[in-house]
Every structure is written in structure tokens, then in C-alpha cells.
Amino acid sequence: MSEAIFEPAQIAPSAEQLAIQLTRARHVLVEANAGAAKTTTLALRIAQALWRGAEPAMILALTYTAPAVQALRTQLRLIGLAPEQIAALRIASFEAFSTALLEAIEGPGTLQLTSLEQVRPYVLRAIERAQSWPEERHPEELVVAGPSTALVEGLLKSFAVLKGRMAIEQLDADSTPSPALAEELGVDYLTLRVRGAYEAIRRGGHPDHPQFRHDGDACYDLARALLREEFVGERSPFALGLALIVVDEMHDTNRAMFTILKALLAHNRRAAFVGVGDRDQVIHSQAGAEAGFMHECFVQEIGAPLRLPLTASHRFGAGLAQAVGALARKPYAAALPLQATELQLLPAESPRVMAQLVARAAQAHLAQSECRELRILLRQPAHSILIERELLKLGIGYGVQGMQAFLQRREILLVRGLQAYVVDDFDGFASKAQRAQMLEALMLFAGAWIESSELRHLDAVSAQRRAIDEAAAQPGWLRDFIEGQVLRNASAFALPRLQAAMEVLRSGDLQAFEQRFMKALDPAGLAGAVLVRRADIEQLRDNIAQLVQLVVGEGEGLDGVFELLHALELAQARLRGNPRVTLSSIEAAKGLEFDHVLIPYLSRGEFVGEGSTAENRNLLYVAMTRARRRLSLAFDPAKPSRYLIEAGLLSN
Numbered sequence: 001m002s003e004a005i006f007e008p009a010q011i012a013p014s015a016e017q018l019a020i021q022l023t024r025a026r027h028v029l030v031e032a033n034a035g036a037a038k039t040t041t042l043a044l045r046i047a048q049a050l051w052r053g054a055e056p057a058m059i060l061a062l063t064y065t066a067p068a069v070q071a072l073r074t075q076l077r078l079i080g081l082a083p084e085q086i087a088a089l090r091i092a093s094f095e096a097f098s099t100a101l102l103e104a105i106e107g108p109g110t111l112q113l114t115s116l117e118q119v120r121p122y123v124l125r126a127i128e129r130a131q132s133w134p135e136e137r138h139p140e141e142l143v144v145a146g147p148s149t150a151l152v153e154g155l156l157k158s159f160a161v162l163k164g165r166m167a168i169e170q171l172d173a174d175s176t177p178s179p180a181l182a183e184e185l186g187v188d189y190l191t192l193r194v195r196g197a198y199e200a201i202r203r204g205g206h207p208d209h210p211q212f213r214h215d216g217d218a219c220y221d222l223a224r225a226l227l228r229e230e231f232v233g234e235r236s237p238f239a240l241g242l243a244l245i246v247v248d249e250m251h252d253t254n255r256a257m258f259t260i261l262k263a264l265l266a267h268n269r270r271a272a273f274v275g276v277g278d279r280d281q282v283i284h285s286q287a288g289a290e291a292g293f294m295h296e297c298f299v300q301e302i303g304a305p306l307r308l309p310l311t312a313s314h315r316f317g318a319g320l321a322q323a324v325g326a327l328a329r330k331p332y333a334a335a336l337p338l339q340a341t342e343l344q345l346l347p348a349e350s351p352r353v354m355a356q357l358v359a360r361a362a363q364a365h366l367a368q369s370e371c372r373e374l375r376i377l378l379r380q381p382a383h384s385i386l387i388e389r390e391l392l393k394l395g396i397g398y399g400v401q402g403m404q405a406f407l408q409r410r411e412i413l414l415v416r417g418l419q420a421y422v423v424d425d426f427d428g429f430a431s432k433a434q435r436a437q438m439l440e441a442l443m444l445f446a447g448a449w450i451e452s453s454e455l456r457h458l459d460a461v462s463a464q465r466r467a468i469d470e471a472a473a474q475p476g477w478l479r480d481f482i483e484g485q486v487l488r489n490a491s492a493f494a495l496p497r498l499q500a501a502m503e504v505l506r507s508g509d510l511q512a513f514e515q516r517f518m519k520a521l522d523p524a525g526l527a528g529a530v531l532v533r534r535a536d537i538e539q540l541r542d543n544i545a546q547l548v549q550l551v552v553g554e555g556e557g558l559d560g561v562f563e564l565l566h567a568l569e570l571a572q573a574r575l576r577g578n579p580r581v582t583l584s585s586i587e588a589a590k591g592l593e594f595d596h597v598l599i600p601y602l603s604r605g606e607f608v609g610e611g612s613t614a615e616n617r618n619l620l621y622v623a624m625t626r627a628r629r630r631l632s633l634a635f636d637p638a639k640p641s642r643y644l645i646e647a648g649l650l651s652n
């Protein structure tokens with residue numbers, strides 16, 4: 001008897017999609033280009049499993065990011081599954097899935113740290129511990145010349161790679177830390193020792209009860225427990241009675257995720273598996289992601305999979321497929337005709353002209369109805385400042401994704417807060433939330449921690465949150481807080497910089513602001529003392545430099561410009577509702593698609609940031625392949641990005 005086939009609403013699956021939907025092979029892997037309908041085909045496979053009688057809770061879909069969870073839900077809706085069916089499926093990112101499973105095992109209450117700045121004090125404590133360990137056999141290897149704060153960024157990056165790769169856990173049980181072992185792991189000895197101390201602190205001295213978790217730690221802790229066979233004997237929390245497991249974005253899998261996937265397959269023996277990915281979309285190699293988990297590792301550790309193809313893009317036309325194929329140096333077919341996606345090149349000879357061009361493109365977008373959303377994809381957040389100003393000038397409301405609107409960025413809040421303090425006018429911070437964010441920014445850059453005997457019972461992070469929450473309740477309490485907590489507890493390094501910056505602001509002189517403010521505040525120095533990642537420090541400096549440009553460009557008196565900034569924040573909040581224009585990081589757009597995509601600042605020295613060249617190329621590939629109907633690329637004609645030439649869009 002032939003099988004009943006799920007028939008989707010809205011789309012007619014291709015023969016390739018149908019083959020994946022209907023396969024009964026135990027392990028299936030699909031490697032395909034961006035837009036080749038990987039997520040949609042996973043949705044079809046899920047629908048077919050339901051059609052065959054699986055309960056929704058017997059189906060688990062794992063992704064790398066939260067937006068990818070959303071993308072899969074959208075495609076499930078598109079093909080016609082009922083909302084209550086979709087809600088009953090298990091769909092989560094690896095990290096959220098691991099957090100939930102750990103909570104079921106450990107009980108609730110583990111502190112979740114959300115920013116690197118919250119993690120930083122623990123890393124500093126770990127450095128101190130590693131350096132003062134009395135039985136240390138190689139103390140000379142742990143001596144550092146500069147301040148230990150400068151090490152934090154590099155250490156956390158190395159920890160992320162070690163964790164994602166589960167490098168320490170894969171060593172022989174009897175290996176002891178030594179400089180030779182560190183070399184084998186590709187890190188220095190200091191990193192190895194500090195990592196040990198940091199993990200001991202993070203786990204609160206007890207492996208079952210971590211004191212806190214940060215990004216990636218839930219996945220890592222769960223994988224680590226698996227490798228230590230902690231779930232043997234009792235009923236495994238991985239035995240979920242699953243009929244189908246699917247993984248989207250499998251190219252971003254690291255060893256920790258792969259360990260969890262293996263456990264799921266081992267404890268759900270009746271479950272079929274389908275994984276989909278595209279090796280040119282690896283943009284998380286700093287967390288140990290490797291395309292190898294779709295290749296040799298899978299074959300060796302799980303078994304030879306059935307490989308099925310998805311050859312053509314269903315998202316965009318042949319013209320764009322050809323360009324991204326040239327960029328990624330691989331064949332790229334499209335199911336849609338050449339002209340289905342319009343390619344628009346926008347030369348602009350200066351950053352200001354570029355911002356004006358982008359704002360006008362947004363205006364034109366809003367004037368027509370055939371394209372729904374315009375996504376402006378930015379490689380660097382500082383690029384948004386002039387664009388946001390131009391959008392607001394034209395009265396265009398916009399949303400932001402994967403970054404903050406510039407007026408709410410902490411370094412901009414720092415400058416706005418200092419200015420409000422010197423003119424003693426806090427009217428620009430109208431809501432309690434805005435006031436709290438501004439105080440948080442001031443405390444952060446002052447390197448200050450709350451001193452209050454009443455809050456002594458709380459840890460430093462909680463005490464800070466409580467004190468700021470109380471002070472932000474009334475505008476009239478801000479001044480006292482800034483004097484009594486921010487300036488009084490500021491570090492010896494930060495205080496003179498803050499005072500010098502306030503001096504310039506107090507002058508009210510636009511020219512002095514342009515010429516002296518950056519030097520007085522020394523944003524890179526200030527940030528270097530309190531932020532963790534070099535990329536964040538550079539962005540912060542760029543953000544303040546862009547703010548100075550913007551303020552000077554307005555050409556009004558200094559105080560007037562700050563009033564304008566406050567007014568812009570209000571305007572932005574007012575215009576934000578349900579926008580058709582969104583500014584976003586490329587990472588936040590991964591796995592999603594938009595009718596119109598605009599990528600500005602595609603100029604040499606502006607698009608590339610940190611990360612390997614392969615990762616920059618992958619980022620642009622991801623960005624360009626989000627477009628459905630129109631892709632606009634803006635660049636300085638005097639120095640276009642070489643990627644535009646490689647994609648065959650400009651000649652040499």
C-alpha cells in the first residue's frame with residue numbers, strides 16, 4: 001500500500017524535497033546552498049512524521065540560534081501545520097535545550113550571566129588563583145608583564161574554543177597540566193591553568209551545582225556530564241521517546257553539541273535523523289564550530305548517512321545565485337528566473353552620502369508595496385549611527401536586531417549622562433528604564449562598584465542592579481547617585497578621564513568638543529579597562545567618534561545638539577511600532593529572509609572586521625543570500641570591497 005503523503009499549503013515541493021520528506025533512512029544529511037530550502041524541507045519532514053502518526057512531543061528540532069528556531073516555526077506555518085501542533089513540537093536551540101534538560105536534572109536556580117562584563121570579575125579572580133597556587137610547578141610560565149585585565153579577552157576566547165571542542169575532556173584521565181600539554185591543545189600554559197581555576201569558580205566547587213552559566217556553558221556542562229557517563233544507571237534524561245530528530249544549521253555544530261546529538265540518537269533508538277547545513281555559512285568557528293561534523297566525524301561516530309541533495313535556490317533568482325556562487329566559489333543553481341531578484345549597486349563617495357543614500361532607499365521602499373521588509377545588514381554597529389540620524393531626519397521608523405539603536409548604546413549613554421550631569425538637566429531620560437541604563441553605563445565606564453552597607457548581603461552584580469533600580473526611580477535622585485556612587489567609587493584610571501570629558505562638555509563649545517572630547521575621554525583607554533573583547537573596545541571608540549561627527553555635523557550649539565539627541569530617542573521610540581525597515585547585524589539575520597536586503601559600507605577597510613578572511617567572506621555570503629526580491633549593495637567607488645569584484649558585480 002502506498003504511503004499517505006503530507007501535501008503542503010502554498011508550495012509545491014520539488015522531487016528533491018519530496019525525497020527528503022518521505023525517506024525512511026535512519027540518518028540523512030543534506031548539504032545545500034543558502035536558500036535551497038533546507039529549513040522548509042525539514043518542516044516537510046516534520047509534517048510527514050506527524051502524518052505517519054508521531055505525537056508532536058516525539059519530534060525534536062535543534063538549531064544553533066534562537067532566530068533559526070523562529071525561521072523553522074515560520075516554515076511550519078507556511079506549509080500549513082496548525083499553531084497548536086507547532087507549539088507542541090520540541091523546537092529549541094542547542095543551548096536552550098541543554099538549559100532545560102539541566103534544570104530538570106539539577107532543579108532551578110543557576111545564575112545565568114548575560115554579558116561578558118558580568119563574567120569578567122570571575123576571570124580576574126581565576127587569574128589570581130592560578131598565579132598564587134602554592135604547588136604550582138611552572139610558576140615562571142604564569143608571570144605576566146601588563147595588567148591582568150588586558151588578558152581577559154584572549155582568555156575567554158580560548159575558553160570558548162576549548163569548551164566547544166571539549167578539548168580538555170578528551171585528554172587521557174592521567175594527563176596533568178604542563179606547558180607541553182598546553183602546546184598540544186594549541187593554547188599557552190597560563191590559559192590552561194586559568195581555565196582550570198575559572199571552571200572551579202564557575203561550578204562553585206561542586207560539579208552538580210554550577211554557580212553560574214554564561215553563553216555556551218549549558219551545552220558544555222551537559223556534554224561534559226555525558227562524557228563522564230554521569231547518566232549511566234539511572235533513567236537517562238535523554239530518553240525522550242523521540243520518533244524524529246532534526247538539526248538545522250548543522251554546519252555550526254561543535255563537539256559539545258555533537259556529543260549531545262549522539263546521546264539523543266543513542267537513547268532514542270527508534271528516532272530517525274535529518275541534519276541540514278551549508279559549509280559556507282560557518283560563522284561561529286570561534287566557538288569550535290566545524291563543518292566536519294557533517295562529514296568524517298558523523299561517519300565515524302554515528303554511521304554512514306544517506307546523503308540527499310537540494311540543488312536549487314528557491315529564495316532568489318539566477319542572477320544573484322551566480323554572484324554568490326562566484327563569491328563562495330561553488331556551483332549555484334536557482335529555481336527562479338534571472339530577473340526574480342533585482343541587483344542594485346549604489347556608489348556613495350563618503351560615509352555621510354552613503355547614510356543619505358540608505359535613508360532615501362528606505363523612503364523609496366516604504367513608498368511602494370510590493371516588498372514587505374527592508375533589512376539593512378551591517379557588519380559594524382558604528383555604521384548605523386549616521387544612517388539612524390538620516391532615517392530619523394526623514395521621519396522613518398525603524399527596528400533594530402542583534403544590536404542596539406545607537407542612542408541606547410552604553411557609550412553613547414555615558415556621554416549623554418555626563419552632559420546631563422554637567423548641565424544639571426536629566427529631562428532627556430524620560431523613563432525609569434532609560435535612567436537605569438544611563439546609570440549602568442556610568443558605573444561600568446567609571447569602573448565603580450556599589451558601596452552600601454545595606455546591600456552587603458548581596459553579590460556585587462545583584463547589589464549594583466538593586467541600587468541602580470532604586471536611584472532610577474526618581475529623576476531627582478540621579479545627581480546624588482552620580483556623585484555618591486559613580487564619581488566617588490570611580491577607579492583612579494577612569495576618574496581623570498571622566499572629569500576631563502565633563503570639562504569639555506561644560507564649556508558648551510562645539511569646536512572644543514570636536515577637537516578635545518575624544519582625547520579627554522580617551523574612550524579606548526576607558527573601555528580597555530572595563531570591557532572584555534577587543535572588538536567591543538574598537539566598536540565603542542568608533543561609536544563615540546561617529547557621535548562626535550554627528551554632533552559636529554548638526555552645527556548647532558553643543559547643548560542644543562544633546563537636546564536634539566534626547567528628542568531623537570523619543571522620536572525613535574514613537575516611530576518604532578511594527579516597522580518595515582530594520583537595521584540588523586548579519587549574525588541576527590542568519591537563517592532568515594527578507595524581500596529587500598541592503599548592505600552598505602561594502603568598501604575596503606570598512607566591511608571586514610575581526611575574524612579570519614574565510615569568516616568575513618562567509619558573513620557577506622550569508623548577508624547577500626537573505627534577499628528575495630531585491631539586493632542593494634552600497635560602496636565607496638574609490639575603494640570598493642574586493643568581494644564585489646570576486647562576485648563579478650564590479651570589474652577590476
Ligand SMILES: Nc1ncnc2c1ncn2[C@@H]1O[C@H](COP(=O)(O)OP(=O)(O)OP(=O)(O)O)[C@@H](O)[C@H]1O
Binds near residue numbers: 039
Ligand atoms: N518548493 C518550493 N517552492 C517555492 N518556494 C519554496 C519551495 N521550498 C522552499 N521555498 C521557499 O524558498 C525560500 C528559502 O527556503 P529556506 O528558508 O527553507 O532555505 P534554507 O536553505 O533553509 O536557507 P538558509 O540556508 O539561508 O537558511 C523560502 O522562502 C521558502 O518558503
